[in-house]
Amino acid sequence: MPKALHVISFNVPSPPDYGGVIDVFYGLKALAAEGVEITLHCFQYGRAADEDLRQFCKKVYYYKRRQSPVKLLSPLPYIVATRQSGQLLENLKKDMAAILFHGAHCCAFINHPDLEHRQKIVRMHNVEWQYYRDLASLESNFFKKKYLEAESKKLKRFELGVIRQYADCTLAISRKDEYYWLKNNFKEVQFVSAFHPFDALEIDAGLGDFALFHGDLSVADNERAAFFLIEEVFKDLDYKLVVAGRQASKVFSKYKGLKNIEIVSDPSHEEMKRLMFQAQMHTLLTYNEAGMKLKLLQALFCGRHILINGKMKGKEQLESIVHICDTAQEWQNKITMLRRKKFAEKDILFRRRNLSNQYDNRSNARVIKQLID
16 A cells, blocks of 8 residues: 655645745655655645646645735744645545645644644755845845844744654755754754756766856845856956846846846746756855755756855765855856866766765655655
8 A cells, every 4th residue: 555645835836947846846756756645735826726736646735825914923934824724734634644844834733733643744945044034134125124034033933842843754955954953853854855857967068168157036145146256256257157047137237238247037948958058167156055055956967067155055965076166266266277177978977976875856755755654
């Protein structure tokens, strides 16, 4: 008899086109391939129901996320309080299968007495309170900053109080997070790296002629990172930087006159894929230590040379296959060194060996399957 699992997702995970939903979607796919019978519960906001999810799941339920300003007054974090649904609780009670909660967002009922005897597994994408604290430090809008600071404090109480007490198992997305959950006495902490779209490496050996920075440029962290690369690193370098992503032209139109800066705004999936394959190097920079960057995983599976800064989560597992730079001078030195260095077949083989142990979707799905009672 197959193992059964309820999975609660903070949003509809299809199409898998941004950060956290990529982990949810490809996790569902891998678990289904391992024979796990999945009942999926999705909170909806800004995304439509998607029949594609039925290929992995026995049942799929949708619930409206109730984003009312009144929820800001709740002692629960806003991201949790807006994901409370009585219908969800009733659907969870239809059987005794284990429950996988995706993020603190979905844990409103983790301590509900009706679920007292159920196995509860929490997939933590971040140490959320740290993530919101770091977002607050980057935010210039006074009201948004105050909201993020308040949410960080609520999340800290919720994670270290409710989730720590009621989660039977915590799935950490990085070794750094694993250490944090263990240090704070969470029960049965297990490292399960982020699920991703790649079954194998898809890297073109050879030589490119530009560096690539990509991301959602409406996000303050990405905007700040791109400004640093343009102003502090590439402005005085005789080498091309392509900045690609959502709302790129709106944010970076003033740089269109620079001969070595190319702005690609709102690229299609195919155009983004082409840029990732053709780039000589991927420049990945963050000021927010929380959160495993899914674009780092994308670069690892389809990009040539990869440069990151020291705040990029996951670097501890990747130091042999990435280049770490922090100061502008370090970035310039590495770019100068790598701009004419071909990415050879031996480099692809080396990366494959180093990634196969920890970023294999099927292996990670088996870890979760073994945890299910």
